[in-house]
Amino acid sequence: MIVVMKVGTPDIEIERIGKEFTERGLTPEKIVGKHKVVMGLVGETAGLDPLQIQEVSPWIEDVLRVEQPFKRASLTFRHGEYSEVIVSTPAGPVAIGKNHPVAVVAGPCSVENETMIVETARRVKAAGAQFLRGGAFKPRTSPYAFQGHGESALGLLAAAKEATGLGIITEVMDAADLEIIAEVADVIQVGARNMQNFSMLKKVGAQDKPVLLKRGMAATIDEWLMAAEYILAAGNPNVILCERGIRTFDGHYTRNCLDLSVLPVLRSLTHLPIMIDPSHGTGKSEYVPSMAMAAIAAGTDSLMIEVHPNPAKAMSDGPQSLTPDRFDETMQQLAVIGQTVGRWPKVAALA
Structure with a gap:
């Protein structure tokens, strides 16, 4: 009410x-x-x-x-006013929301070594990104696949953060690791596979770092918003929703189906900021730039793009990762769309 x-x-x-x-x-x-x-x-x-x-x-x-089952996440709950998430980074606060420029998150799927993560951080920052993504703890379908370097990778992310001033976004896999992750991360990511891990959502909601909640692989929009409600109900108002593609009947040409229709749908339902991840959404690097441009045109508040210095040798998700040079080109393309719709940071505008 x-x-x-x-x-x-x-x-x-x-x-x-x-x-x-x-x-x-x-x-x-x-x-x-x-x-x-x-x-x-x-x-x-x-x-x-x-x-x-x-x-x-x-x-x-x-x-x-409030007629919807999700109360705090409902747009009605804020009487039609969209919220913003202010993230503290070493370079200063970054606002993510409908009334702010598009915030760009970039970096590798997994943190592999210090040279790789620091150099990638420098490149994505130079191109205009405000945040570095990188997995320390990685959920993988196969138990034999690379699971991330764990706690030691958090130290490498801290080194990249110190070297560049970028904000850090990394995933929590186990609530037991939440405290050590929060020491480094500026935004805590809850991945698609844990979207309905309700005990974890409650614990993530009980801490004060902003939370990035990825949509589950087969989750409905209502289920996604109810997962966000768990975090909000636990006391944390700073939730960002991330669409990363859903599983459909055709998995041959793309890894997932990137559901850009969530942008207008969510705008009518919730006040929470929205991020689009075209890398996981398509699974193929050649499709990422066009989907990222489409997302900006459709009204996204943020983008998450995977970047790796040598995708062919990446320890995870190489096929969907852009090289730093390709990311530079993509950011210039995104700037054209972003400027047209009035959602691009001036510091990353075309010369």
Whole structure:
């Protein structure tokens, strides 16, 4: 249930109303918008009469029900205002959201050695990326495939971070590793295979680093948003949704089916920022630039692109990785689309 306050409502009245709702067994969450303050009520609201709620104060303008099963993730919960996730990086804060330039995340699937990760970080930063991705702990279909270097790879990511000032995004595979990952990562990634690992989602939601939630390989949009709801309900409001392709009947020509239709669909359902991963979405490097351009045109807030200095020798996901030179070219192409729709950072604009 959403309680919309009138413009100019005194803070003391908002505080009083919040206490009254708390006494009724509800959890009020104040959301400060550009023009109004909205109070989201979480709890047993099904039996509440909106008219009775409106009588609590003359400063209440409207009372609305959130019909979707995902409450905090719902666009209605924020009264139609889109949220932003501010990520602290060594180079300064980076905002990800509908009203900001497209943020670019780039780097290899897996951290292989220090020279490789540091040099890749330098190249993607020079091309305009704000974040470095790299797997320390890797989920693999085969138990015999490279699983990542684990904790030692976190030290290599820290070295790349210190050398470049890029923010770090890396995946948590086990909640037991969350603390050591959070020491290095600026954004904690929950991968597609763990999207419905509910115990992990609760623990990720209980810590304060922003969370990147990838869509499961066969997850519906409702299931994806309900997974985000677990993180939000645990107390962490900083969630970014990442579309990375879903499994369909045709896996011959592409690795997955990159569902760009989620962009307009999610815009109508949720306030959360959206990222598109065309590398996993297609599985083939030659398709990545066109899908990345399409994603910007369709309204993505962020892109995740895999880059490796020698894809043919990559320890994981080489076929979908761009070389640094190809990434440079791609960023110039993306800048054209990004500038056209008014979503490209000035620092990465064409000369």
